[in-house]
Amino acid sequence: MAAAPEQPLAPAQRRATLSSLAVAALLVALKLGVGIATASLALISAGIESSGDVLAALITFFAVRLGGRPADRGHPYGHRRAENLGALGESAILLAGAAVVAVGAITHLVQSHAPPAIHWFQFAVIGVAIVLDLARAGGSLAVARRHSSPALRANAIHFAADMAGSLAVLGGLLAVDAGWRQGDAIAALLVAIVIVLAASRLIAINANVLMDRTPSAARAAAEVAIEALGEDIELDRLRLRESAGRYFADVVVSVPAGRPVVEGHRSADLVEQAVRDALPGTDVVVHVEPRALGLDLRDRVLAIAMSEPLVREAHDITIFEHDAAAGAGPPAARGGPRASVSLHLKFPADLDLASAHEVAERVEQAILARPDVSDVQTHLEPLEQRVETRSPNLASDRDVALAVRGIVHEHTGTEPQRLRLLSTEAGRVLFLTLVVDPTESLTAAHDLAGRLEDALRERIDGLADVVVHTEP
Secondary structure, eight states: OOOOOOOOOOHHHHHHHHHHHHHHHHHHHHHHHHHHHHHHHHHHHHHHHHHHHHHHHHHHHHHHHHHHHOOOOOTTSSSSSSHHHHHHHHHHHHHHHHHHHHHHHHHHHHHHHOOOOOHHHHHHHHHHHHHHHHHHHHHHHHHHHHHHHHHHHHHHHHHHHHHHHHHHHHHHHHHHHHTTTTTHHHHHHHHHHHHHHHHHHHHHHHHHTTTTTTOHHHHHHHHHHHHTTOTTSSSEEEEEEEEETTTEEEEEEOOOOOOOOHHHHHHHHHHHHHHHHSSTTEEEEEEEOOOOOOOHHHHHHHHHHHSTTTTTEEEEEEEEEGGGGGGGOOOGGOSSSEEEEEEEEOOOSOOOOHHHHHHHHHHHHHHTTTTTTTEEEEEEOOOOOOEEEOOOOHHHHHHHHHHHHHHHHHSSSSSSSEEEEEEEEEEEEEEEEEEETTTTTTHHHHHHHHHHHHHHHHHTEEEEEEEEEEOO
16 A cells, blocks of 8 residues: 555644744744853753754654654554654753753853853843743644644643743843852753753653553543443453554453344444543444353353354253252262253254254253253254245135134233234244233233134144234
8 A cells, every 4th residue: 555645734733833943943043142142051051952942843843744644554553653753852852952951050060150241131032032932832732732742742841841941041140140159050950950850751751652551541431431331231351552642442342142243233333432432533443252251051051052153043042950969960960050951053944964963062062061051952943944925815814814803802802903914835824913911021921922822723724823922
């Protein structure tokens, strides 16, 4: 894949970086010029520190420009970490400037150099520097927050350090003017300390990002969002990595075993949206697994059966609980509550019996491997094929429908809500919908449907199947 073309900077980012470059150049000229003219080490040190701003602004400009390029095959997570690298470059420049300033200040203190002459324009330069640093620090921070730009945030910290250094220079000049000879050198040393503190903070922030350290607050926000989705979705693993203010999340969740694929996909969508709501702009990848812990025996049996690709359906799972001392199995295995399991497995209709039996054997052995199961019986069925219907015999169907309504009224005291007959080669198929008291249990409703099915099959000839639906 060819590299994607560079994306132009946003107007706000371009203005922020170019204005930083212009202001940095102006401050270097003012501080160095006045500092050299008046022999003020503090001003010269501040000028040296500001000269690093020019290079830092250039680094920021190109780092933001490169970081705006979209992801490609070689950089699947994008290029935004170029901004973190740029911020580390600024940190190196800050530390180098601090070293130069500190050496000069210590030399002046040890050799007891004469203090600089004090003039009004020195204070004027410092005042201009403080105002400009305050304006560009605030502007860079605002744009950095709007565009999640570490490079511009580094610029803001850099300018804040410049302002703190300018305040230290101002204090040193005032101290010299008050008669303290070492005030200028002390101020220069304070400038160096401020620069080191600012650089250390930048290094810590951006090195953690490049080392893929997950911010604890971001991780906590994502975990809370996923947990809020309910007990059906359990978080197994969450990995977060940050790239220039944007997060990439790898999430593994587990859902109840046997849940259809479409429901598992829906769960993944819910997790993705929850993480994006907690951490806007996050790129989320979700992997869904069947839950392995906290399942009852029925869910585990279903999970084992559906893990076989050829098993299309597993139903009528029945758990027979009994005392193992009186049940099947070797004597050594007896001594506690055990269970016998029966289930129906459906396979493709064209599958041969030998292959279906082989799969069923694997399912049985996997279920028997559980310590609480003593016996397993499977029933093999073909998956139903489409059934062709025939043209109905309307007169005959009317007679059958009348008979059905009478039988339903006998058992329920009411008419069926819906009745439909389909004619097939095997006979009629009856679809029946009954209204049942909503306070009835599901078991009672199922028993009613079963009794009604038996009565209909017994009293009406030619019914191939009866499907009874109950609803409140």
